[in-house]
Amino acid sequence: MFGDQTHARTHRRLATELIALFAVLVVSVAIHFWLPILHPAPLVSDFLGVVSFASDMADKGPLAPGWYWNLFSAGAPTLLSVPLALSSADDALVARFATAAVISVLPLVPMVMLRGVLPLWSRLLVAIIIMLLPSHIVFAGVVAQDNWVQLPALALACLAVRNAYGDGHGYPMWSAFLWCVALYIRQEMLVALLPLAVLAAWPLQARVNARAITSFAAVALVLMLGIAGQRQAASGDFSLASRHGSTSLLGSYVPGAGFGWIPYDSYIQQHAPELVGDAEGIRRQAAHLALEEIRERPFFHLVRRLGAVADTLMTRDGSLQYWAFIADPGSGRSASEAASAQRLGASFTNPVLYATILLHALFLGAAYVGLRTRDKALIVITLAILLKVGIHFVVAVQARFFLVVFVLEALAIGLAVMRLRHAGQLAKGASIVALGGGMLLVLLMPGLGRLGAWVAAQDALWQEGTARQYRAHFGKVSAACQLSGGRLLPSTTPGITFAVAHPDPEPGESADLLCRLSSSGHGGDIILEVEDGYAPGGFPDRMLQIVEIDGQAVRRHDVANEAWSGWWQQRIPVPAGSSREVRVRVEGLRPDKGPGWGDAARTSVRFSPAE
Secondary structure, X not given: OHHHHHHHHHHHHHHHHHHHHHHHHHHHHHHHHHHHHHOOOOOOHHHHHHHHHHXXXXXXXXXXXXXXXXXXOOHHHHHHHHHHHHOOOOHHHHHHHHHHHHHHHOOHHHHHHOXXXXXXXXXXXXXXXXXXXXXXXXXXXXXXXXXXXXXXXXXXXXXXXXXXHOOOOOOHHHHHHHHHHHHHHOOOHHHXXXXXXXXXXXXXXXXXXXXXXXXXXXXXXXXXXXXXXHHHHHHOOOOOOOOOHHHHHHHHHOOOOOOOOOOOHHHHHHHOHHHOOOXXXXXXXXXXXXXXXXXXXXXXXXXXXXXXXXXXXXXXOOHHHHHHHHOOOOOOOOXXXXXXXXXXXXXXXXXXXXXXXHHHHHHHHHHHHHHHHOOHHHHHHHHHHHHHHHHHHHOOOOHHHHHHHHHHHHHHHHHHHHHHOOOHHHXXXXXXXXXXXXXXXHHHHHHHHHHHHHHHHHHHHHHHHHOOEEEEEEOOEEEEEEEEOOEEEOOOOOOEEEEOOOOOOOOOOEEEEEEEEEEOOOEEEEEEEEEEOOOOOOXXXXXXEEEEEOOEEEEEEEOOOOOOOEEEEEEEEEEOOOEEEEEEEEEEOOOOOOOOHHHHOOEEXXXXXXX
């Protein structure tokens, strides 16, 4: 009799679980598919690259060569290539629907993986939070690696919770598998998810378990070798990561980047002209150049990056709505369709922003609970979130990079609420932390706008100053130049172009480019090149170009004396461990008024290594 009652209760619980699971799936699919169906996200920028990468793999296999390997991790394109290969429908349509399907499945992960560890109501709470996040609803149909990585990341976090709250035997092989899948999709997950991988794998019931450690290491090693091997076979680069990391860093620190990222082409032309057109050289030097920028203005960059992370972590930057609705070059939308998409994106601004702030506030309360109770799962989830945020604090930020943070926060909130059911005093403390954190974030928003304006103003001042600088590096010899007086002019070649201040200068008016050549190692010879761009001759003693080395004039060139234009050269030895001071001056001798001798004597200067 008792056995029959127990059996009946088990059947009822299972039926309840299945009904809840089915209901969550249906609602999640409805919520996350309506936008991709009615308002397909524009396929542009990185998202177009992911689909093109996947399309090539669908046609040529997982070792398809191409430029994609320099910019993307291979995980999302490889996984996406499967439905593209199996379907004859439009690649963009299949890619959007496949991505929306991945997001739709997310709420089911904690419900299934934490069954028997957390009560149904707690798992439902996590599922509902994830399912109703406006950020995910808006971005569900955007074919971004950030959408695809959420599934293995959340599954790994649930495995860590299961190990911490369950029998504690550890899941080393599954942990290594999910960790490597996340790494395969986004390379920074190697670091960000490591705490979760360790907690999920570690046998908490034993002090040392060589078998678990060996299993975890073996599976991780095999999978990482496979990831690097695929990249090696397709691109010749045996690596777990794409090669754009250093250039991502540089684009985040060049003057004018503000809270975001900008192309660095003009920066390279001005500060490292020897690298113009050398993509491999730029990749090698990008991190060094970024560090140079940080060293120049450390406090500015610290404040700027803190503001950037706060701005995007709250989704205040609006980039989710932009990529989902607005960015549409070449999409073929009519003007009315584009306007409608823009209005729809704007209507999501406040729901995305304030729902994200509420999520962060509740997570702060959850983190407080984890610290107070020494809850392993909550502490490790918090650590993983801090690592993910910290990586983007250093490198680059966009709101989509933090979508995986949002689902981890939802999981943490569900765990904390379960902890608080019978802990009144702790609940009060968590409520105060959550309320205070939420108020602080709301109050921070206007300040972020003002901070962004301050950053832009400081950058404008800095750019005005640095625009008058020219730097070049040639092995062990480098040149650092500063323009004094005169006018900076647009340059069509690597180097710097300038003129005296007035188009019709007075006698004696000048502009000076002062350069310091420094050497290390064995030193070497440098060629100074100066351009005389005025072709007519027969007008001597108007404008002079003068080169001084260590205070001694070594060349005086009369710009308009002879009918000639072009570059003239001066060889400058720079012995090992020494420095030389070079001054290039443009000076008016007896310029008559009217012909505009100041403009006629515009001067371009550049350095090159001696052959």
